[in-house]
Amino acid sequence: MENFQGFLTTSSLLGYGEFQSGKGLMEEMEGGAENKTFAGLLGTEKKKGDRKKIRKPRYAFQTRSKVDILDDGYRWRKYGQKAVKNNKFPRSYYRCTHQGCNVKKQIQRLTIDEGMVVTTYEGMHSHPIQNSNDNFEHILSQMQIYTTSF
């Protein structure tokens, strides 16, 4: 849904005030994580070491929903799940399955509010949405965005 995409971007920009060199960040992200070779990634690339001064933009959404799987129109593949302290619920790590799209997102529930779900997006999509979500509008109208900064 184009509307949602524009909305998402706007919110992200608003939430991450320091997000000005978006292109640079994107390029670095793509260049760094693009190498899917395991050995290459481990041996050559030091993703965390490279981000010395640069912060990766992360956009956090807090939503009230019974289901933590909020489909925003993109296809996500789960690549990890870890338990966090101060939170008895595990955190799920998702990644966009589009080729060349390294956008990540993690979903975490709040212990206090089981109905509260924090969705943190990392990176920006540079490709059209694959999923035809006409029912997503319905979901959107149901969820409320509280904060966009992290």
Added chain:
DNA sequence: CGTGTTTGACCAGCGC
């Protein structure tokens, strides 16, 4: 058969 999920192990960073 293609795609996504599960799950334990692995690695790098950080604190002590």
Added chain:
DNA sequence: GCGCTGGTCAAACACG
């Protein structure tokens, strides 16, 4: 230097 912790990978499995 050692151990903990968060984040990621990848083989096996499940599902249409």
